[in-house]
Structure formats: C-alpha cells, structure tokens
Amino acid sequence: MTETNESGVLLHLTRESTSIKSILGDQQVRAVNAYGAVRKHDTLRDTQRVVCLSEIEPDSRVRLADRRGDFGLAFRADWAKSAGAAPVWYLPRDAGPQQVLFNLVKAMAYGRGKDPDPQHPLWKLTPFIDYPGTYEANGAPTSYEWSWEREWRVHGHLPFRPADVKFVCAPEAAHDDLRAVMLHRGYECPLIDLRWPPGHRAPAGTPEPKTQERTVHGLFDGDPWAGSDPGVEIDPPMPVQGWREQLDEPYDTLDDWWEEYHRDD
Structure with a gap:
C-alpha cells in the first residue's frame, strides 16, 4: 500500500469516447471487471468487481494514458475515500506477508471441499489486494507489476454528481465534441488533454x-x-x-x- 496525498486527484481512464460520454451521462462509473486476490474464482468473481482509479504523479500521466486510455475523469482523493475508495495493497509475490495471506485466501476459497460463502467479510478485502511479481504465462515469464499506477479501487459501482468531478480529460481533438456533452449534462469543470507537453x-x-x-x-x-x-x-x-x-x-x-x-x- 502506498501513502497518499489526500489533496490530490484520482483518475479513472478509458480508451473510448463513447465510454466517457456514458459515464458522464449516467453519473456513475460501473464496476465491470473483477480484480484482486480471487478475481479468477468462479464463485467469487462477481463479488470482486471494482472501479479502478489511479493517483498518478504529473510525470506519469502520459504513461498511464498509454496503458489505460486518454479519456477519463478525476475526483479528489478525499471525496473518493468518502465514497468507499481505498489504496490497493501490493504484496510482492513470495514475500512473507504475501505467503501468509495467500495461504489464508487459498484455504477459505478452495480448501473446504465446497464453494466459499460469498458473504464472508474476507471477500470484501480481497478486491484491494494484489500480488505483483513474475509469473508463467504461455510458457514464458511475465511481469505483473503495476504499483507505479498508485491504484485505488472502489468495491462496486461509483455514483457521483457533476460537482464531484474535478476535471475531465480527453485528446484535444475530441474536446469540442465532449465539451458539448459536458455543458448539456451540467459539468462545469476543466477539460484537459493528458498529453499536453510541459509548458x-x-x-x-x-x-x-x-x-x-x-x-x-x-x-x-x-x-x-x-x-x-x-x-x-x-x-x-x-x-x-x-x-x-x-x-x-x-x-x-x-x-x-x-x-x-x-x-x-
């Protein structure tokens, strides 16, 4: 888990203009994908769906856009925390604490001879836990290491009001189109391009x-x-x-x- 400056911003990014328009129109970021320590468990997957946010440093904004997309919106970290957001806990693979937690989760999820109880409180924590490290994928080692994103997650959907949005981002070429949507929906915040160069x-x-x-x-x-x-x-x-x-x-x-x-x- 990384320390955070709660006067900072948390970004949610997407690759498609249609997605950010839908988010702004619905006033909600939907929890579509499962993440965390048991994201692949058949019984638990639906309980692990989250909204992903990133508390990036200014010099990492282009790197994040390369990975996540250029369209998005930002919230204040303190507001997001009040809405249920929390920093992801990165436990490096094979480290002592990771092994303890891994064995506990494995026993609870797979070791009882029956499906786990989706209502167990442990499964409210696992969406916020990741194991960065090197893994085998298709016969080759693959690095799973995204701690530089300084990720936060919200368990479930994230509803908001236009006034809760600190700024919206999109490629400058899409600003005219997106600005019309923002004005129609009552968003009065700045609209920027994450790829604008220094100065x-x-x-x-x-x-x-x-x-x-x-x-x-x-x-x-x-x-x-x-x-x-x-x-x-x-x-x-x-x-x-x-x-x-x-x-x-x-x-x-x-x-x-x-x-x-x-x-x-």
Missing part, C-alpha cells in the same frame, strides 16, 4: 460557470468551482464569460495547473 498553454473554451457567485478563488483553493464559504474572504465575482483568459499567468501552463491541483492544503 503547454491550455486553450480557452473550458465550460463556463453557470453562476457568477462561483469565483476563480475557489478554482485553485480547495474544490474547483467552490462557492463562497461563510466567513471566508474571497475575490469579487468574475464575469461569466472569459474566466479562463483572466486567470493569473502562473496558472496558464499545464504544469503549473497540475502542480497546483496536487499541492498540499
């Missing part, structure tokens, strides 16, 4: 806030598009049109923007 100046055109009480002060301090909190002095409201062009210069590049989104509160 890239993000183009104007991110969905505008619908109300003038939401200020740029809230965009980079706490939750994006946060409204006025009682007792907190904030900047005067900005005009609805042209908010992106009026951002301070330090936030004009993708690197500065990303660093600010990952900073400690």
